[in-house]
Amino acid sequence: MAVNPIFHRLELLTGTLAVKKLNEIKVAVFGSGGVGSWVAEALVRSGVKTITLVDNDVVCITNVNRQLQATTKNVGQCKVDQLKLRLELLNPHVKVTALQKIYEPDNADSFDLAQYDYVLDCIDSLSCKLDLIQRTHAGGATLYSSMGAACKLDPTQIQVASIWETEGCGLARLIRRRLRKEGFEGDFQVVFTPEVLPPMEKNINVACGTHSCLCPEFTPEDGSEHKDWCSTKKVINGSAVHITATFGMFLAGMVVQDVTARAPSPFEIF
Secondary structure (H helix, E strand, C coil), X not given: CCCCHHHHHHHHHHCHHHHHHHXXXXXXXXXXXXXXXXXXXXXXXXCCCEEEEECCCECCHHHCCCCCCCCCCCCCCEHHHHHHHHHHHHCCCCEEEEECCCCCHHHHHHCCHHHCCEEEECCCCHHHHHHHHHHHXXXXXXXXXXXXXXXXXXXXXXXXXXXXXXXXXXHHHHHHHHHHHCCCCCCCEEEECCXXXXXXXXXXXXXXXXXXXXXXCCCCCCCCCCCCHHHHCCCCCCCCHHHHHHHHHHHHHHHHHHHHHHCCCCCCCC
């Protein structure tokens, strides 16, 4: 057997060379929540051995319904650290860099995006997302981006397309508008869904982002400021694991398919 037996079934599907290439690539996942956590899981299960996780948040009890690493036992713990522990159980040889920090325009220069083969954007913040998109494109890494996965229930409507060809996704529309305004002429693939659900009834109590927020208070050990994302959101949207996880699996699948397509055919190496 040419590769780690963990990946034997994948090797039967893609060939040995593709699995070896998956072992060699470097991937960064920005955002370790409802989409990003499942991306990381699927990539490690697919042979990726070098992966960087970027997210400054901690586990909240409201994360348990959709985020892979979130349980009722680790509320208040660092998301990327908890996800790293999970990934190391899957493959002891995986090299996970867990960065508990925000990616935003003010600190973007601290990230060397050019070192990665693939950058997966699972960020919620529009301004941070736009900056990551433009810097990744300039750095030369292959970018795959998640559009809006909240307020969705039908996984059969999830699609992949160029950012310029999506339809029905409000977040993608905003991103296109801003990219055009800033003169961006590149292209990248996104996961999106055109599904539109009717507005939810207004009498449901929304604790997140209020004085009765369910998220735990947290102070980083290094004394840096912890960004409370909930309090900055104008609206807290509902989300379901079968949607966010499917977005994540689509993104991971795009990496696996791209690597497999680029790997030399066994018949071409002789």
